[in-house]
Amino acid sequence: MAVPCRRVEVTLRARNSTRMSSKLLTRHGLGRSALVFLLNGLCFLPAMVQAVTEDASGINDCKPNESINFRGGTVRLENDLFIGTDQNYTNGVAFTLVSHDMSGRLRAECLPVPVRLHAELIKFLNPDFWDDAGSSVNTQNVVVKFGQSMYTPKDFSRTDLILDDRPYAGLLYMGLSWNRRKHEPQANLEMLDTREITLGVIGPWSLAEQTQNLVHDARGIDKFSGWQHQLKNEPAIQFALDQKYKGYRGTDAITPGFSADSIRSLGVRLGNIETSATLGIEGRIGWNLPNDFGSYPIRPGAENRPPSAASIHSAADGANTTAIKSQPGVHLFGTFETKLVAHDFSLDGNFFRSSHHVSRRPWVVQAAMGASAHSTLAGHGASVAVMRVYRSREFKEQTTNHAYGSVALSIEF
Numbered sequence: 001m002a003v004p005c006r007r008v009e010v011t012l013r014a015r016n017s018t019r020m021s022s023k024l025l026t027r028h029g030l031g032r033s034a035l036v037f038l039l040n041g042l043c044f045l046p047a048m049v050q051a052v053t054e055d056a057s058g059i060n061d062c063k064p065n066e067s068i069n070f071r072g073g074t075v076r077l078e079n080d081l082f083i084g085t086d087q088n089y090t091n092g093v094a095f096t097l098v099s100h101d102m103s104g105r106l107r108a109e110c111l112p113v114p115v116r117l118h119a120e121l122i123k124f125l126n127p128d129f130w131d132d133a134g135s136s137v138n139t140q141n142v143v144v145k146f147g148q149s150m151y152t153p154k155d156f157s158r159t160d161l162i163l164d165d166r167p168y169a170g171l172l173y174m175g176l177s178w179n180r181r182k183h184e185p186q187a188n189l190e191m192l193d194t195r196e197i198t199l200g201v202i203g204p205w206s207l208a209e210q211t212q213n214l215v216h217d218a219r220g221i222d223k224f225s226g227w228q229h230q231l232k233n234e235p236a237i238q239f240a241l242d243q244k245y246k247g248y249r250g251t252d253a254i255t256p257g258f259s260a261d262s263i264r265s266l267g268v269r270l271g272n273i274e275t276s277a278t279l280g281i282e283g284r285i286g287w288n289l290p291n292d293f294g295s296y297p298i299r300p301g302a303e304n305r306p307p308s309a310a311s312i313h314s315a316a317d318g319a320n321t322t323a324i325k326s327q328p329g330v331h332l333f334g335t336f337e338t339k340l341v342a343h344d345f346s347l348d349g350n351f352f353r354s355s356h357h358v359s360r361r362p363w364v365v366q367a368a369m370g371a372s373a374h375s376t377l378a379g380h381g382a383s384v385a386v387m388r389v390y391r392s393r394e395f396k397e398q399t400t401n402h403a404y405g406s407v408a409l410s411i412e413f
Contacts, residue, residue: 062110068142071100072381074305074410076147076298082405083388086221087154088166089346089404091212092298094147098305103139106130115142118176122195125239129180129195138182139307143196145175147298150208151346156224164397167356168230169346170208171273173200177240181307183248190249192293192306194242198273202345203233234352236345238271244293253291253308254327260285263294265337272351275343286331288374295333295372295385297406305410328375333387335368347395359396366391370406381412 078092108116122129153165177196184191200206209227216223244265249255265280282294293306341362349357370387385408392401 062107065100065102066107066110068099068112068115070097070413072098072305072410072412074098074408076406076408078298078389078404078406080402080404081219081221083403085403086156087152088394088398088402089391090150090152091215092147092149094145094298096143096145096305099142101139101141101307106140114176118197119178121197122178126195126241129178129193138180140178140180141305141307143175143177143179143305145177145198146173147175148172148206148208148211149298149346150206150212152212152224153226156222156226159225159228161229161356162226163356164358166347166358166395166398167349168209168224168227169202170204170206170211170230171200171202171236171345172206172208173198173236173273175199179306185248188248190246192242192244194240196240196242198236198238198240198271200236200273201233202236202273202350203231205233229356231345231350231355232353234272234350236271236273238269238273240267240269242267246293249289249291251291251308254288254329255291256288256327258287259289261289265294272343273345274341276339276341278337278339280335280337282333282335284331284333286329286372288327288329289331290329290372290374290383294335295370295387295408296335297366297368297387297389328373330371330373332371333369335366337366339364339366341394344394358398361392361394361396364392364394368406377411383410384408 074094074096076092076094076096078089080086080088080090106119108119111119119130149171151166151169153162153168155162155165175196175198177194180193182191182193183189209230213223215221242265244263246261246263249261255261261284263282263284265278265282267276267278267280269276269278282296284294291308341360341364343351344360345351347358347360349355366389368387368389370385372383372385374381374383376382385406387406388403389406390401390403393399394402
């Protein structure tokens with residue numbers, strides 16, 4: 001039985017139960033609209049739960065490739081100490097788990113409840129995402145991500161509130177994403193289509209202060225003195241749509257020999273973590289290029305663990321969707337991305353209450369260059385990627401551009 005759902009209308013109020021000032025509402029207008037949209041989407045939750053219980057009867061009939069089994073993981077560390085600074089986006093860490101590849105139409109009863117609910121949410125907000133799920137040229141996997149990000153002003157010694165520099169801010173989060181790999185034979189293209197939901201907490205509960213102090217103690221570095229001014233505790237939510245395109249390179253795990261390719265990307269993020277739109281491109285050149293969708297810094301919807309190309313073409317005859325074994329390889333890469341930002345919690349401050357904030361710039365440009373290598377380690381596929389990331393000024397009071405280093409290690413179980 002369908003559950004009726006009324007439109008949700010939200011009136012934001014300050015902590016003292018009075019209405020927020022018009023200035024604050026203006027500053028958060030786009031972000032508030034995003035939250036209203038998200039809350040309207042959540043009103044169908046009872047229907048999702050009902051669908052979960054109704055489908056549970058067929059769980060004993062599930063085949064191995066119809067349920068979630070994790071095949072690998074990635075650890076990413078980003079820090080500006082790699083290049084000798086300690087400010088702005090100063091540290092990020094993410095741990096991800098990647099499922100095996102699944103092809104054909106999904107059987108909801110075979111999926112874990114959180115993954116099933118996420119699939120239903122995508123179906124509700126973006127029905128077209130699953131329209132061609134039964135096609136033999138499409139396959140998908142699931143990525144689970146846990147991470148933390150932290151931001152600090154430039155002057156670590158000041159104990160007062162630094163009005164002309166960014167706030168102290170931390171984010172602790174969990175992300176769940178669906179990756180769908182599609183081959184379009186007529187255009188000779190492949191697309192990686194991703195939908196991700198991120199849930200977390202902003203403020204002291206993110207443990208950013210404690211994490212930074214732990215690292216600084218271990219390295220004998222002076223601690224930052226102004227964490228008492230960090231953003232206040234509040235829930236964080238974000239939806240991300242991310243698409244990447246590249247030329248079709250066959251079904252092997254690599255492109256044998258020396259070659260080069262390019263990958264185009266676009267993305268949209270909606271929530272009180274970030275509301276933005278991005279366009280980007282990556283170029284790669286090297287030996288035995290991996291048949292994936294490039295290397296990126298930590299961000300929602302950017303985990304580079306797509307379904308294998310081989311699984312798309314083995315799905316038509318019901319074959320096992322195990323990826324073809326890789327061969328050792330190494331390549332250089334460079335990325336360029338431009339982003340239009342409507343809201344960024346690390347610059348705009350708290351969403352639900354007044355807080356320290358700076359004058360965010362609407363356009364941000366980011367570029368990265370690095371190297372990646374992949375091989376076999378103790379019988380398991382493994383890869384490592386290192387990069388240096390450059391980011392333009394993010395707020396008007398910022399006097400210089402920012403840069404940081406990134407290291408990622410991936411392994412197949």
